[in-house]
Amino acid sequence: MFRPIDDLLGQYGGQLLASMDEKYWNGGKLGGKTYAVPNYQISAMRPSLVIQKRFLDKYKLDVGKLKRIEDIEPFLKQIKEGEKGVVPFGTTRGFYTNLLYGIDWNVPVYRNDPTPTVLPDVTAEMRANFVLMHDWYTKGYINEDAATLKDAAQAYNNGNTAVWFDITGKPGSEVEFKAADGGYDVQLVPVAGSVFVGAGNSMNAISRTSAHPERALMLLELVNTDKQLYNLLVYGIEGKHYTKTTGNFIRTNPDSGYFTNTDWVFGDIRNEYLPEGSPPGKIEDTIRANEEAAVSAFDGFEFDPDAVKTEIANVRAVNDEYYPALATGTIDPARFLAEYEDKLAKAGAGVIVQEKQKQLDAWLKAKGKK
Template structure:
């Protein structure tokens, strides 16, 4: 046990030191078009990711890239600018396909099942990563990472903890985003409404404390949704309940990442899961939660942007409220409240990744594009924030929105490459990236840090369990149904689909991982 704790502490120290380097990289001098810098600031010249601006010998190729998000009004304008640059860098163009959050899982499942041609998918531990690996949807990236300039540039730009912590069976099937390593959760709320109603937001220390606040919002602002919920945004999602799924969040069997117990159990055997179901039901029946929570396709960000939502749940980090404010047109009107401690788990190292599809006709070109997102400041900011002097103006690393900023507000920087290359909005803390480093200090390591479950031995059961969860999770987690009535049937169906087999296999692999640490 002492050895395990020592190893975990050493990992945290490594993470913290690497983030110091990464934060330094975020303070490089402004880059002109084509200038590339890695997270550690060690490459101040042209990017090696795609051979600089040399594309001789590369045939023209159109990449296809799918990720969850809302298509922006100026999408075509920005993509045209991206393609001008990609032609110069890697003789490629790209078809960027945002898919609405509420349709993401189902649409990607169909695309993968039909073997639709695709080059790059967004993926994550909480978004069918292990399940899709077991289906053969994503490439083993080991050779591309080790033996291409693009892959080597990614390896050099990333803390090794990201690549190690996101492996399945010792192999990388996704390239993690370079971002924060610690995680906490809470809520984001409208400060202007809170001030107008005289709400005592400092009284909120737990989810139970939200009741009186939401009650007053409902009474005084009947046109507003007091608390926005949807599948994937509620009290029982992995980041809020602090579940560590030890891999794909669609595969049952968890430990608690804020505790030390390494016994894997179904969620329904944890009190916090049951308590969260009951509280969600209470809030839903009281009218605090949007009544379409089970079926809405809006993301929490889009719900805030619509202007009639008071509060949402959120995975938090320094400045999350300011990021959301810029993306939703609510600058100065959002604030976050942290309701959990800070933890470090594989869900963070594998919490946001780009995978190369096994249907790609040019995997090496796909890797070149991903590498540019990790090393090329111009492309990274163009994709994330739009066109300089059209969607924002820039003074060094600080950017200010123009009147057209709302026409391209992707709000997806945490998905795309290297956040330490991102410019900082003038409404954000100019020391944002330094705060990210500080945020990681003192985070509690999950007992499962570095472990990712390989679902291959029980892939038949996993596929059946994913379907069962789709049938029940959204309605239960959003409070739309009574858990006393529905949960017993849910448990029975999980058992019939093989949950005990999956948990036993997950425990076997996890015990082996712990024994070898």
């Protein structure tokens, strides 16, 4: 679908190339070729709890003591007992992520493993997480429809959820959450270290059939390096769709008919104006988060799924059947976890692990790391 663009970047994208380090460009590469231009935005994940400030203040929650996700439980109990009609913890498909448990984000391997061994689909950490979630669910801390919600925002967008989990934890997201949470202020509380996960989740590419790929690349460079053009796309026309206030801040016109709320879609957020209410240091904090985040020891490793396509499809079907209910605590892991793992094994989960290990070993050897 996409055209390799290394030649075009060399000819027409010098300023664009220089705007980002190699670790960002890796997100747009496959098989050694560059197929897309990453949008510079938050490229690190900092798993965090999002807590409504009205409850945080009322119950005098000391957020400095929240070092693990489990530490929030006494607060959830207070909400359950003291706030009628408020969901203590809102979720969809649960909050399990390897990032909380010392497992590499890029390859399921313990980060301190001297002989990198690919972990199975269900780890000891995941089992413990399922048990915790079932305990919270039976205590009434979790929204009853958690297993069936399709959109995470549905768990909190009515303003009646006290706490939820956000895997990204990006700087400035408090403003976005407030807008989606009935207008209530929230506080972001990190519960794990920041990890660089790359820019592969937000990129722009050039079609393989493009009649003028060089012009397309020129446009992508302009969008990523020209502050006026970038903000035109993000916010519209000054004086009509938004008004400049002080410094880098603007006031958007909600009735103007132009509202994207998607600065990360178009290009480099380092060029953006800040809507009123944004933290003044949002851009600087984003840059700092990206630069300080830990980079995977397996950065650049690409798993080729061709040899196990059938097994991957079978495992996905099993996960669709069991995972949402187990991860949200809706069903009892004491009754269903063994059944889930058995079906994963029969679907070929072990074969996938073996193939990942084989490819990882080859990659490590080629890199002189094994």
